[in-house]
Amino acid sequence: MANKNLNAAKKARKDEFYTQLEDIERELQHYGPHFAGKTVLCNCDDPFESNFFKYFALRFNQLGLKKLICTCYNGSPVQGDELPLPFAEFEPKKLAHKVVITEVKDLNGDGAIDLTDVRILLQNDKNTISQLQTGDFRSEECIELLKEADIVVTNPPFSLFREYIAQLVAYEKKFLIIGNINSISCKEIYPLFAQNKVWLGPSISSGDRKFYVPDDYPLNAAGCGIDEFGKHFIRVKGVRWFTNLDHKKRHEELILVCRYSAEEYPTYDNYAAIHVQNTLDIPCDYKEAMGVPITFLDKYDPDQFDIIGITDNDFPVKELLIKGCKRYDRPYLKGVRKIYRLIIRHKHPQVL
Numbered sequence: 001m002a003n004k005n006l007n008a009a010k011k012a013r014k015d016e017f018y019t020q021l022e023d024i025e026r027e028l029q030h031y032g033p034h035f036a037g038k039t040v041l042c043n044c045d046d047p048f049e050s051n052f053f054k055y056f057a058l059r060f061n062q063l064g065l066k067k068l069i070c071t072c073y074n075g076s077p078v079q080g081d082e083l084p085l086p087f088a089e090f091e092p093k094k095l096a097h098k099v100v101i102t103e104v105k106d107l108n109g110d111g112a113i114d115l116t117d118v119r120i121l122l123q124n125d126k127n128t129i130s131q132l133q134t135g136d137f138r139s140e141e142c143i144e145l146l147k148e149a150d151i152v153v154t155n156p157p158f159s160l161f162r163e164y165i166a167q168l169v170a171y172e173k174k175f176l177i178i179g180n181i182n183s184i185s186c187k188e189i190y191p192l193f194a195q196n197k198v199w200l201g202p203s204i205s206s207g208d209r210k211f212y213v214p215d216d217y218p219l220n221a222a223g224c225g226i227d228e229f230g231k232h233f234i235r236v237k238g239v240r241w242f243t244n245l246d247h248k249k250r251h252e253e254l255i256l257v258c259r260y261s262a263e264e265y266p267t268y269d270n271y272a273a274i275h276v277q278n279t280l281d282i283p284c285d286y287k288e289a290m291g292v293p294i295t296f297l298d299k300y301d302p303d304q305f306d307i308i309g310i311t312d313n314d315f316p317v318k319e320l321l322i323k324g325c326k327r328y329d330r331p332y333l334k335g336v337r338k339i340y341r342l343i344i345r346h347k348h349p350q351v352l
């Protein structure tokens, strides 16, 4: 039992990654009009440390928000940057709580946001029926808040990502959340992309991202460290924004200059699809199925391509599986097993 608790605690610690304000700003600038008159929920966010809360509180009027709700899970080990008043003066609580803002007044009319007159409600979740921790996004009280929300924006716990996104979809919510691109190969997530119910946000498409972590978090990977203010950070690869809010970039057609040739684009041993090494190498004139890297999704325009499958999980492109080949495997080229691929097709292949 003790071990079980320890493992659960270790797992929970792995979820303590705090998003930088600049990463939030870079992404949110693509969605302005979506937020007017809306209730925003940040449901994995301690308002005393979350930059998501900070972002929406400071831009409450600029975005024309109706309401901002922020809920915090039990325990909150890292203090955030300087917090907007009145929160800086407020004794941070380590217990689950929520903050609800319906109004941010600019009393002196100087354009600066004055948060001294906002309405704050803090309430402990008395969830005694279920086994869930207080403030858990799956708890009854948090689900009631979810129902009230129009848009959910946060960086949820990575260890619960699939469940988290499934809940948003089940409650038909609009959302903008941080996740890892590799989660797309999961059977819970891939279909959402194939059906154009979820897509990637525009601001992150390569490299790694810096997240603050608790002081006792192991800093043993490359690129981790302690900044000039003594705050511990790690760098994470594969970070992306997952959303169902429309944005301009996903309607920008990818300019393609390569043409198909059997030599340059071999067909897989086990799938009736050609291998395309890089997204920019997609031949503009090929009518059939093509295997592309998962990062194709950074450039995906739904008016240009259809996503028809993904190899290596429960959603194989059955009709493309070459007879006698093993199901659910990655693609092979001349006997060599390749990394998993998205299978796509042009909607309007060029006729040259």
Ligand SMILES: C[S@@+](CC[C@H](N)C(=O)[O-])C[C@H]1O[C@@H](n2cnc3c(N)ncnc32)[C@H](O)[C@@H]1O
Binding pocket: 015, 016, 017, 018, 019, 043, 044, 045, 046, 049, 050, 051, 052, 072, 073, 075, 135, 136, 137, 138, 154, 155, 156, 157, 158, 160
């Ligand atoms: C990746 S961190 C991100 C924190 C914050 N959203 C941010 O971006 O800075 C995920 C947060 O979710 C919290 N959390 C973990 N499990 C949760 C659950 N079941 N329900 C709600 N929050 C949870 C963790 O305590 C952690 O603070």
